[in-house]
Amino acid sequence: MRLSGKVAIVTGAGNGIGEASALLFAEEGASVLCADLVGSDAERTADTIRENGGQAEACQVDVRSLADNQRMVAAALERFGRLDILFNNAGTGIRKPVHETSEEEWDLVLDTNLKSVFLGAKAALPHFMQRGSGNIINTASTFGLLASPRYPGYCASKAGVILLTKQMALDYGPAIRVNCICPGATDTPRMRRNIASAADPAAYERGLFALNRVMGRLATPKEIAQAALFLASDEASFVTGSALVVDGGQTIDA
Secondary structure (H helix, E strand, O other): OOOOOOEEEEEOOOOHHHHHHHHHHHHOOOEEEEEEOOHHHHHHHHHHHHHOOOOEEEEEOOOOOHHHHHHHHHHHHHHHOOOOEEEEOOOOOOOOOHHHOOHHHHHHHHHHHHHHHHHHHHHHHHHHHHHOOEEEEEEOOHHHOOOOOOOHHHHHHHHHHHHHHHHHHHHHOOOEEEEEEEEOOEOOHHHHHHHHHOOOHHHHHHHHHHHOOOOOOOEOHHHHHHHHHHHHOHHHOOOOOOEEEEOOOOOOOO
């Protein structure tokens, strides 16, 4: 029960890493506000937590909106009376080279992946500062450390998440810890859709396995959630400004 008595917000909680993290946080004793752009997905995750004896609330949130982020934080405070952990996890990606990427597509990716971290933190930080403690975790990516073909918006946004994480750790420590995780290729519903839509799905999947070159497989969402749990817990009490890489060996060599 590493999060016993704590309250966490998880964005993108309707599936993938966000869903796995919300479920794991609840298993470890946290009350969880499950936020997602698709309200029914958020509700499904919250229902699963409640069915297993945990405390959860669902909230339909567009993380690109400051008003929605503020409403999300207010909902957690109203329902649970406090907030200890903000996990800015929601994200998206579009694979196109720069010359084929529209301004609208660029804005969608940057706003969902990077601006949302700024907005989520902006909404939660006043409460954390008033309490004198808080914990922010952001989902970056190995593609914030390494380039990937035809992924300009995603790579740029995730690199931004890493540096924004480090910058906020400087501004708000020691009372408020700010860290991010950098997952490798992970077996999420979005990843499965990408595989299914590829011209050669089997070859595409083999390429993904090769990214996580030492393990030779995709990560499970729960394996990534375990890293977020560590950062959310008091076991990471001396960890801030960190980009925790969980990548099956992707980034260990050139």
